[in-house]
Amino acid sequence: MVTLHLSAADLSRTVLRSEPSVLLELGAAGQRVFQTTVPEHLVAWRARTRAAVRPVMWPYLDLCRQERWFPDFLTPPGFSGELSPALAEVAATPTSTLTAELRPRIEAGELPPRVGPLADGKPDAVRRLLDAMEAFHAVAVGAYWETIVAAVHADRAVRGRAIVDAGLDRVLRGLSPYLQFTPTGDTYELSYRCAFGGDVGLSPGGRGVTLVPSYFVPQPAVLDDPTGPLVLTYPIRPARRELATGQPLAHLLGRSRAAVLGVVADGLSTSQVARAVGISIASASEHTSTLRRAGLIVTHRAGSSVVHTLTPLGEHMLRAGRPD
Incomplete structure (x- = not known):
């Protein structure tokens, strides 16, 4: 306990x-890929991700296979939600930290010998690790990030x-x-x-x-x-639907507007929508106005802010836009 x-x-x-923290999600996704059982909403995700694993990803996945241990240097305390600054934190890990975390695991047989150059802080090995993290992120986390953030x-x-x-x-x-x-x-x-x-x-x-x-x-x-x-x-509480990219909805509404519809499910203000989707407040206001005119969201005032929520039609479209 x-x-x-x-x-x-x-x-x-x-x-x-x-x-969410992008590197925490990435590390947990790396461990989930190797688990024999996962929650129902992750079964299809795991199958797709396993099928997408390539040799370039193994410098990272080697470090994810231990179910009861994960290197601390792969989840630096910044907990950024963006990949690039998070990878920069990993790249700045001192060699002494890499050695202290990885060398005992290699010697105990818990990590393969090919992790040795990374444990020694070799620049090429660090670069391969960062490339592996970026490649695995693209197939396991990045493609689903809007859904993860919305949840x-x-x-x-x-x-x-x-x-x-x-x-x-x-x-x-x-x-x-x-x-x-x-x-x-x-x-x-x-x-x-x-x-x-x-x-x-x-x-x-x-x-x-x-x-x-x-x-x-x-x-x-x-x-x-x-x-x-x-x-x-x-x-967080388990999702009731399968983890999916929501691309059909993005094709219908456009990527940004589909993302706005997804985060509005949480009942957000215009500025919160802008931060969640990564767009300007003016763009968020334009998208919410269009969605409101289409009958997909409603807007009401809460103090000095306005809050957007889904209509039944918008909720139905959001559910239907996530493929089985």
């Missing part, structure tokens, strides 16, 4: 990220409403079926059962906790960076 011992100061500094946004929207309606205590109690939240006098415990056995206790010491929702991770995991908040990544 891994238990986070939280003070009132930790709770006051607990935040929930609005975006994470939807999960976060539920948490946000729960904070307003019932407070952070209720959110942490229902955050994930894998997590247990227990008040214990003046402190609080947030715990989960670790697949590796044993008991571990961690205390942020007033640093707080950053909660990172994830589409692919199978169970919660803690990343403890002493220079920042303690990070807890957790799986």
Whole structure:
């Protein structure tokens, strides 16, 4: 059991990220590819991804095959949602870190000998790793990123409403079926059962906790960076539909407008739509106006902002646009 011992100061500094981490999703996808069983909504995804694996991807997939271990340097603390800056963080990993993380695993036979040049920090090996990550991302994560982001946004929207309606205590109690939240006098415990056995206790010491929702991770995991908040990544609630690219809808509406329709499912403002899709506020406003005139979304005012939500027709189109 891994238990986070939280003070009132930790709770006051607990935040929930609005975006998934691209490298956390990539690493979890790499592990999912090798699992004998996956959730129903990932079965077809795994088959497609396995079929797309190429030799260029193995410098990365070699590091993903260990079910109970994943190199920390492949998930740097920046937790960027964009691939390029995230890869730049990996590229800056000191050789001493590569050696410390990889060499013992090679010597124990848990990693193949061909990982040796990477453990020694050879520039060519680092370059091959980055190329492998980029190639695997294209087939396993990048093609599905809009769907992944929309699912994470939807999960976060539920948490946000729960904070307003019932407070952070209720959110942490229902955050994930894998997590247990227990008040214990003046402190609080947030715990989960670790697949590796044993008991571990961690205390942020007033640093707080950053909660990172994830589409692919199978169970919660803690990343403890002493220079920042303690990070807890957790799986969002399983999707009810198969993970798909949504390309038929993109062909009908155009890629950007289809992406706007997808994120509006979470009930977002115009500026939030712009950030989620990566477009300007003016473009987001234009797209939402077009979708509203088509009867696919409705817009209502919430304070100083406007919030867009799907109509029944828009929800039906969104579902129909995701292929089986």
